[in-house]
Amino acid sequence: MRGLDLLPSENSKYLFLIFWTAVKNNRIEYKYYVNFYKRTQFLNDILPHFKLDPHANAISATYSVSSIYFDDHKLSSYHEKLEGHPIRVKQRLRFYPSSNGKHLFLEFKHKTSDRIYKNKTKFPIDQLPFFLDFPNMAFDVTDQEGEDFFFRMRIKYRQLKPLLRIDYSRIAMTMKNDSRVRVSLDSCIKTARVRGREMTKTWIPVIPGHLSILEIKTPNYLPTLLTGLIGKYNLQRRAISKYALAMQKLGLNSAMSHY
Numbered sequence: 001m002r003g004l005d006l007l008p009s010e011n012s013k014y015l016f017l018i019f020w021t022a023v024k025n026n027r028i029e030y031k032y033y034v035n036f037y038k039r040t041q042f043l044n045d046i047l048p049h050f051k052l053d054p055h056a057n058a059i060s061a062t063y064s065v066s067s068i069y070f071d072d073h074k075l076s077s078y079h080e081k082l083e084g085h086p087i088r089v090k091q092r093l094r095f096y097p098s099s100n101g102k103h104l105f106l107e108f109k110h111k112t113s114d115r116i117y118k119n120k121t122k123f124p125i126d127q128l129p130f131f132l133d134f135p136n137m138a139f140d141v142t143d144q145e146g147e148d149f150f151f152r153m154r155i156k157y158r159q160l161k162p163l164l165r166i167d168y169s170r171i172a173m174t175m176k177n178d179s180r181v182r183v184s185l186d187s188c189i190k191t192a193r194v195r196g197r198e199m200t201k202t203w204i205p206v207i208p209g210h211l212s213i214l215e216i217k218t219p220n221y222l223p224t225l226l227t228g229l230i231g232k233y234n235l236q237r238r239a240i241s242k243y244a245l246a247m248q249k250l251g252l253n254s255a256m257s258h259y
Contacts, residue, residue, distance in 0.1 A: 026117040065169075073161070091109075093106055104127070183217075213240055
């Protein structure tokens with residue numbers, strides 16, 4: 001799986017859609033590990049200059065995120081991450097349990113060097129079991145227009161299987177004077193296996209409990225405020241992948257007998 005790696009039958013309209021999304025919405029992503037003490041101080045420094053995500057809990061300022069990751073039988077997404085391929089893609093379902101949302105989002109997250117962009121489409125939350133029913137996904141091919149068909153067929157054609165679920169608590173915010181700059185802090189990150197429509201009830205921590213993952217997404221520059229805080233707290237940029245870490249924690253990278 002390399003970059004877009006498109007279906008042979010996809011029409012030019014959706015090729016253009018993906019290309020235009022990449023041009024218009026791509027951002028640079030920075031990731032850091034932050035311990036509990038630095039996390040508290042960092043938030044105190046940054047909050048006067050940022051607006052909290054409107055979906056956040058009014059008291060805790062957090063919301064819950066759940067993602068189910070897909071990969072093929074070669075674990076292409078996982079191995080491309082480890083090997084440092086400059087162009088790669090991850091597939092996931094994302095939903096938000098704490099908000100009792102009515103929708104889930106099928107996302108394809110593309111990365112080209114330091115640039116990231118997403119293609120995503122929305123589905124009713126009651127379709128979650130449908131996406132987990134590998135390899136028996138029944139696709140409606142009567143309507144061959146729209147992103148709905150495009151995304152479903154990509155999963156079908158690439159034989160992408162749901163492997164694991166990752167849950168965490170997120171504080172997210174955007175910069176007051178430039179909403180394109182987004183900062184999030186993810187904590188209590190845990191994972192569990194997914195086998196068809198079933199998910200094991202044993203959750204495993206992905207990273208130690210005293211750590212959070214700081215993510216900064218920005219269009220083409222790192223604001224002076226953030227540069228200063230990164231230096232103040234001696235944060236080191238890391239190539240962090242929750243998916244790769246979860247694969248290793250669950251042993252799915254080496255024990256694929258259930259695949």
